[in-house]
Amino acid sequence: MxxxxxxxxxxxxxxxxxxxxxxxxxxxxxxxxxxxxxxxxxxxxxxxxxxxxxxxxxxxxxxxxxxxxxxxxxxxxxxxxLADAAGLAHGSVAVATETLLTLVEPLTGFRNDHPGVDVRLHQSSVDGLLERLRRGEVDLCLMSQPVDDPALESAEVLHEEVLLATPLGHRLATRERIGMGDLDGEPFITTRPGYWQRVLTDRLFAAAGSRPTIVCEADEPGATAYLISSGLGVGLLPATARRFAPHAPLAWLHLDAPDCHRTLTFVWRRDAYVSLAAQEFRAHVTATVRRAAAGDEQAEQRPAVLP
The missing domain is CATH 1.10.10.10 (Winged helix-like DNA-binding domain superfamily/Winged helix DNA-binding domain)
Incomplete structure (x- = not known):
């Protein structure tokens, strides 16, 4: 046949x-x-x-x-x-993720080190990512939500705090820390249901006994910072977002709420062959993301130099 x-x-x-x-x-x-x-x-x-x-x-x-x-x-x-037997010069890797922004910096370095590897990227909500993975359309998923499936394996890339971002002129912008009660009635910018930002937003508000006042639902989590800086509302962003949106005029506040964190994780099928290219890509992204996050943390802790 x-x-x-x-x-x-x-x-x-x-x-x-x-x-x-x-x-x-x-x-x-x-x-x-x-x-x-x-x-x-x-x-x-x-x-x-x-x-x-x-x-x-x-x-x-x-x-x-x-x-x-x-x-x-x-x-x-x-x-x-067979491609692995021929070496990385003939390999390929397909990756699905909730936001492509996280992969921009690691991808540049990976392409420089392995120019012959064919890299394909897909973006969607968690349900879409896992469906592609189960159908064998992608080798890896990079996601920010836990997955409870015995058919899948996972490896943590980064565990980081999630901050509240506000426009610089916002009434809360001069605060260092706030509680969930301070956000009652605040216009909120987040993603559609199925993306990690929306899942975390709904969970934190539900734990506080309230509901968010959502004024914008986006498909691209990376656009949230720029929408917030325009004055449309406030929203939750991972600590690493400060590096991805350096030109967005934002204030970053710590939120006194239980488990206000994001865990970035690679997920793959337990029964599938993980190619050499996919293994190398996973290792490279993990190392690059962790190195950048460590640099961000050191920069935040460094005392300001007064003129």
């Missing part, structure tokens, strides 16, 4: 929509439809229930998809093992 129709079948099964699958595969819709029809003829059963361009996986298709996912995943892992 030819592998190409099976790869096409897997994408159509995931989308349950011919045109969307054709767009992802970069083939024409008629060509994709013919390929699926030939596969059904070869197998002797229909794989989808059809309604125009919309298709729904039937029981035959669901059975085949489970086998196809496993078979193609095994072949991909075999390809990665």
């Amino acid at each position: 030819d592998l190409l129709p099976l790869r096409y079948f897997r994408v159509v099964a995931r989308h349950e929509h011919i045109s969307r699958a054709a767009t992802e595969l970069r083939v024409s819709q008629p060509s994709l439809s013919r390929t699926i029809a030939r596969l059904e003829t070869e197998l002797g059963v229909p794989l989808f229930d059809r309604r125009g361009r919309h298709v729904r996986l039937n029981r035959f298709g669901a059975t085949l998809l489970r086998r196809v996912e496993r078979a193609l995943d095994e072949l991909e892992q075999g390809r990665r093992e």
Whole structure:
């Protein structure tokens, strides 16, 4: 059996929509439809229930998809093992993360050290990250929320305090520490549900017996600092964000709230082959992020030099 129709079948099964699958595969819709029809003829059963361009996986298709996912995943892992045998110059790594900003600095150094490695990045909420990981679309997830899944392994990259950021002219900007009660009614800038900032925001307010007054929900956690500096509201940001947004005029306050921290973690499948490129990428990012965080902490503790 030819592998190409099976790869096409897997994408159509995931989308349950011919045109969307054709767009992802970069083939024409008629060509994709013919390929699926030939596969059904070869197998002797229909794989989808059809309604125009919309298709729904039937029981035959669901059975085949489970086998196809496993078979193609095994072949991909075999390809990665062979690439490792040829050395890092021919490797590849696919990473999914909630925010790409964290990877900018480490990626620069990794590309300089390993110019031949093909790096692919994906961004989404936690549910999207884990779905890509379980389907074998990515090697690693870099995430800021705990995952309780025995099929996954994880390694901590950084555990850091989360601060409250306010515009410089805000009524709280001159304070060093505040409590959750000081934030009642404050316009809050955060992310959509599913991202770590929103999860932490909702948890802290719930523990204080209140709810946040959300004025902005974003898909890019890295944009939060600039939205806060515009005067739209206040929000939670990790301590390392002070380095990523040096030109955003912000005040940074410690929040007296239980477990107001972020733990940055790499996650990968326990049963999957972790390529040499993925291992090297994980080690490089971890070392770079920790080194930068240590430098930030030393700079914060260094006394100011008066003119």
